[in-house]
Amino acid sequence: MSFAFLLCLATILVIAAIGAPIAYAIIIGAFAYLWAAGSSIGIAGKVLMDGLYQSYILLAVPLFIVAANIMNAGSISDRLLNFCVAIVGRFRGGLGHVNVVTSLVFSGMSGSAVADAAGIGRIIIEMMTKSGHYTRGYAAAITAASATIGPIIPPSIPMVLYALVSGSSIGYLFVAGILPGLLMGAVLMAINAWIAHRRGFALEAAVPMSDLPRITARAFPALMMPVILLYGIYGGVTTPTEAAAVAAFYALILAAGFYRAMSIRSFYEILVESARSSAAIGLVIGGALILNYIVASENIPSLVADALVGLDIPPILFLLSVNLLILLLGCILDASTIILVIIPLFIPTCRELGIDLVHFGVVAIVNCMIGLITPPYGILLFVINAVTRIPLGEIIREIWLFLAVLVAALLLMIFFPSITLWLPRLLGYEG
Template identity: 65%
Template sequence: MSPEFFWCIIALFALAGLGAPIALAMIAASILYLLAKGQDPGLAAEQMIQGIYDGFLLLAIPLFIIAANVMNAGTISERLLHFCLALVGRFRGGLGHVNVVANMIFAGMSGSAVADAVGLGKIIIGMMTREGRYSPGYAAAITAAASTIGPIIPPSIPMVMYALVSDTSIGYLFLGGFVPGVMMGLALMVLNARQARRENVPLEVPVPRAELPRLTIRAFPALMMPVILLFGIYGGATTPTEAAAIAAFYALLVATFLYRAVSFPTLYTVFSESARATASVGLVIGASLIFNYIVAAENIPAAVSNLMQGLNVSPLAFLIGINILFLILGCLLDATTIILVIIPLFIPTCRALGIDLVHFGVTAVVNCMIGLITPPYGVLLFVINAITGIPLRTIIQAIWPYIGVLVAALLVMLLVPDTVLYLPKLFGYVPRS
């Protein structure tokens, strides 16, 4: 590692520690490196523009963001919750089960954990805490934990980012997320049932089974969105980017004309929020392109790969060790930074050790999503706090059992690769071994 790169890292952490946005900290540190190396600082802009211009896959990100925001602006969340209430609300801890199942369904529409938390969080937490049936900490914790499923069950914005840095098939990554997403949901439901019995949560008044057809019809257009999206990708009719465009257009049609829940002023708000979110993500992606250029110029990935091979580390030991590192980093960094800056350092090592990149990518994204609920930098904890007013301390005290079961599910994914690779192999994927 050169002295210039050392000072680049110091500048990065110093700026981030002072509160600068991570994207701006990376850009500033990268320009400092280029100046110290005597290179043209305009190279930073060139790397950003060229990387984004060549990244056709990146177009999927703003389109999925628009689809999620349109769904949140309509009455989709409410219709889904009533549908799920009819399905699983009659069991002990019913609203907790509704929370998890609704997030699993909504995951097939948004691709974003934050979108799921915002779209469903305020409504379901209000339902759970009404008349003191569930404690605020209980309701907030299970909502935050269930929101992590959003980017695991496809579509997934973090998986799009991972595909960008690893050159892995986004279609196989999406397929690889199905079983892990369901595993996470089942783990949360088992924990919810146990906690509901322990706290003697009252049973909900069951929705008559005769109401289920009507509620299904009300939710049917929303339920069809993931079907259309995934049929397009896996049926070979569309690329993931084209599927994202169809998803955004379908969401707009359903919310505006079928449900009549979105007006022109609301659409203006939706597009404005989508533009801001896209710009925020795009800035981090652009900054990561510059930083990754510097990391490649310093030959850091090859050095890490040689070090790991020199230590004679087995693939499983490497996977477990690197996931422990990601869990620690998730307490301090946001998921986007880990995926775009940290993960690329270890991809050459995965190739050298024969670790399948789809398996590695899905487990890494699951790990990053757990980081979204891990204090002190748990973004979803802050989101739930902002939309409900439940004190952050109360949420943090209640979140630990949910982190525990999600980490247990992650460990199963690491030890049993077929939990990730079974569906991709059914569609013709040949795992690397």
């Protein structure tokens, strides 16, 4: 590695360490590299514009953000929540099950863990604490854990970013996330049931079965969104980016037209908030595009691949090692940074070792989501702390069992690739 590259890394680490946003750290580090290497600063602008111009897929990111914000602002989230309460709220630990099932359902609309936790997650926490059966820390912890499912079941903003850096099919990545997402939901519900029996959580009042058809009918239009998205992509009707536009438009029609739960003013506020969120992600993407150019210029991916292949590392050991690294990095970095900056370093090695890139991508993204709830710097822990004012210490004390079962689910995905690849292969994937 050259002096310029070492200076780039040092600059990024120092700026990030003083608390500056990681996007600024990456961009300033990239400028430091170009200055030390004697290159024109204009290269950064060219790389950035070329990367954005050639990545039509990135339009899906702001569109999915708009769809998620409309879901949270309208009455759609409330209808989905009532549906989940009617289905699983009658069991011991019922509101905990509702929490997980709601995340499974809502993940088919938002594609964002933060949107899930800050939106509908906040509502469920209030329900759980008001019932008197759950501590604040437990309600917040299971909400944070279940929110990690959001970006696994399609649609998924992190999968869009991974497709950008790996060249993998978004469609197959989306389908590959369905079974892993359901597995994550299953293990979370299992540990919730175990804790509920161990702590003697009281039963909630059951919704009468006679009310179930009415509640289902109220939620049915919202439940159709993931069906419409997947049919659009796999039926050849839309591209993934067009499907994101359909998702945003469908959410708007439901909230404003069908449910009549949105005003022009609230829609304006949604667009402003979505623009801010998209801009924040865009800064990270822009910095990552420049940094990836620098990494390629230094031939780092080939050096890493040659070193690992030369050591004759078995593919499963490589996967375990990379996932351990991602899990550790997830404690201090956000998922977008890991996907755009760290993961591309290992993609050439995956190709050399014969590791399927769709399988690798889903496993890596699940790992990044687990990092969102890993103390001390799990972003979802801070998001829930910010929107509910529940002390961080109470959340962290309750998060460990949920974290353990999610790691167990991750290991199952690593050792049994068919969990991620079975559905894509049914649809013709040949990887």
